[in-house]
Amino acid sequence: MSDRSLPRLLQTPAVLLLLVWMLVPLSMTLYFSFIRYVLNSLRRPEWTKPAISNWRGFGNYEFVLNNKDFLLAIQNSLLIVCSIIILTVVLGVFIAVLINKSFPGQGIVRVLLISPFFVMPAVNAVLWINMILDPVLGLQGLAIEGLNQLIENLQNTPLLGNFFSLWPEFEPISFRATQTSAYAVIMMVTWQWTPFAVLIFMTSLQSEDIQQKEAAILDGAGAWSQFRFLTLPHLGRPIAIVVMIQAIFHLSLYAEIEIVSRGNGNKNLPYLIGEFANNNIGAASATGIIAVILANIVAIFLLRMLGKTLME
């Protein structure tokens, strides 16, 4: 077709912009990762300028890879992302199947269910860590205290009391500590994204073949068999999509981590970068490049696997 070239050119602004957005900062980061560059140094003031004379080669990378927090950060990144994905998918499938059949108020329940997804991540984090999970003042604290109170009261009753006297007093969990903060983050992000998974799965379930189900029933398939052999395969593609989208969004999780742990708790990779960036830009950049490489590996892997399904 003769005039196909003009329309194709229309993609150029978008492509160019994204290219610049990707390349310019990234190449700078690459550059920084190979030099000594810090924000403040009394000993070596020449390191506060990003000059090429400060070339360090792979020194920054060595530093980072040997850093005690590095491996931990990667582990945390992976732990958090994988946990969130698994939880959201499992919960998502379960809930979607549950609420898919119509019942009074189904529309309202749907609306209630998807609300968490639109909450700002910062609000999400602040809400959870302060108001809900806080060991003293949050709901968790109040609940544990209430539980303890209840047990205490029960301990004072005549017969049952003996039974309950064996029960320990419950300690509320502080979610700001190193390991538990990861759980807090997993909880809050799962809360936020399960609705997304539910929505996707519910929509997919709408297109399930009823006649196929009826044939299966006639063949004697019970509810579990129907789920295992009909519903689950049907959901295969949406599950793949949900996994992919969440991987994209969660690998760069930052706000929640920062707000929850405030430095003292659990670190994932982006957080580690931020930490380094407080002073050692060189190290931060090196970590950043490593993070980018890792993210790209995941991206290529995922996109290759799932890209075909998406593009039909």
Next chain:
Amino acid sequence: MGRIVLDKVTKSFGETQVIPPLNLTIEEGEFAVFVGPSGCGKSTLLRMIAGLEDLTSGELHIDGADMTAVSPSKRGLAMVFQSYALYPHMSVRKNIGFPLRMEGMSKAEIDEKVNAAAKSLNLLNYLDRKPAALSGGQRQRVAIGRAIVRNPKAFLFDEPLSNLDAALRVGMRLEISEMHKRMQNTMIYVTHDQVEAMTMADKIVVLQGGCIEQVGSPLELYKTPKNLFVAGFIGSPKMNFSQGEEASRRGAATIGIRPEHIDVLSEAGIWHGTVGVAEHLGSDTFLHVHDTGLADSITIRAPGDVNFKYGDKISLSPREDVIHKFDAQGQRIE
């Protein structure tokens, strides 16, 4: 105006060649029908003429001018799509007037032409409706109106009647034929329905696997099909084929005889068989006869009041002068 010549035209999708080198001429004012089974390339060919598909090689000439690389709208052709492809957000008036607006015509002129087209298609009362509020037949007419209004050198129809129900189809068929007689434009019409082909065409192009099997007038194709494929494709119910003794006796590898050319009323027929399923339409009776020694089943069209039943013995008298003979390659023997 409207002479279309395809010269050594081929089409490949990637590695696969779907149309090997093909030559075809469509004369001015002709109603040409491309017909063939699914996947034979008839729609592809039409779209190549329209400009919606590129020619992999070869040339396309319209009225002597080389249009091979010209964009669709500049070829002076108009197309009616199978799904009508009306602009759903525009009224009938705007739909029909759209190509004129693209040409830059003045509003007054556009209105005049749109009204003229609408009048000839009985759409005057629907000009302000949107396509969603129209019936299938009306939408079809809007699509035709949009084509007419451009005063094209030739009209291209891509299976326009497939989406209509049977009754409507017959009516629209007549309308399109009448339109052709009135307007005298060249029309190229694609269909898989050989009844449409036979009733509407001046010239039928039978295609299979991207190749032209035969080009000719309907009666030519009916009376003298060039090969087994054309013989079996044209005519409904299908021609009966027989290999074996009856064929070799007449000096052919295969013989063919049309259902309407076998008489069943005489007792002295040369072939005999047992009646299987008998289909009574009132106007005709279709008998499926077995155990004739010719083929598994022979279909016969008999007058409507014939009342053979399942299991009856029957005697068949074919008309010798219209037995078609084909050689071992499937080509016609005279």
Next chain:
Amino acid sequence: MAIVAQTSKFAKFARPVLAWCIGLFFFFPIFWMVLTSFKTDADAVKPAFLLFFTPTLENYLNMTENYDYWRFAQNSAITAISATFFNLIVGIPAAYAMAFNPSKATKDVLMWMLSTKMLPAAAVLYPMIFLAKGLGLYDTHILVITVVSLINLPLAIWMLFTYFKEIPKDIIEAGQMDGVNTWGEIKEILVPLAWGGIVSTALLIFIFCWNEAYWTVRLTTIDAATLSKLIEGNRAPEGLFFGRLSAVSTAAVGPIVVLGWFCQKQLVKGLTFGAVK
């Protein structure tokens, strides 16, 4: 949708109950937040006042008077609206090109665009700050809008692409036969037919731009700071200001959640790139 003769009486009863419980459970934190916003800071931490308390608007009043709240809110609005607008201006032609005139590379280009979202922001933070300060763009609207747009541009293009792809091919071909040029194709056919999709995309991109917290916090100090900064600044660790916190959060989040309620279907369609209908 129900399969006949399969649901036992128990299931009929248990299902809605369970569903409602789960729905309420998920909504609860939001509900709690809104509720708390009407409590005084002191009340907010007293277990006795969990559900029964004297509601007060004091937090909201404080917020709108003391915090220079309106500037933050305005910046959020300016950023989100401008970024959405920009994404549409750039994204519609791009998605048009890819949907109506695909080439062999189109699929790869789309995938690549998506992969730019996986870039950990922290990796390029420092260069961005460096550039921003160097170009004198630190804490300006231009910078924030540009960055927020670019983050969401891939999403916008993907969503628009899936909507555009739904326009039946033969309407486009009819347009070609009718002599429509590129601009005409966009104006006369694409935009009217894909209008619903364009609006949906705009709404969702607006939501994501509004919710953006990373760059809006780090690339601004005062002038261009958005509500996300206000919230981050408000996260006083030991929970003395729950009331106030809730009010700010509710105000920041409320309109978006409601908007989201209206966008459910488009959300699914757009975010799954049309693969789930």
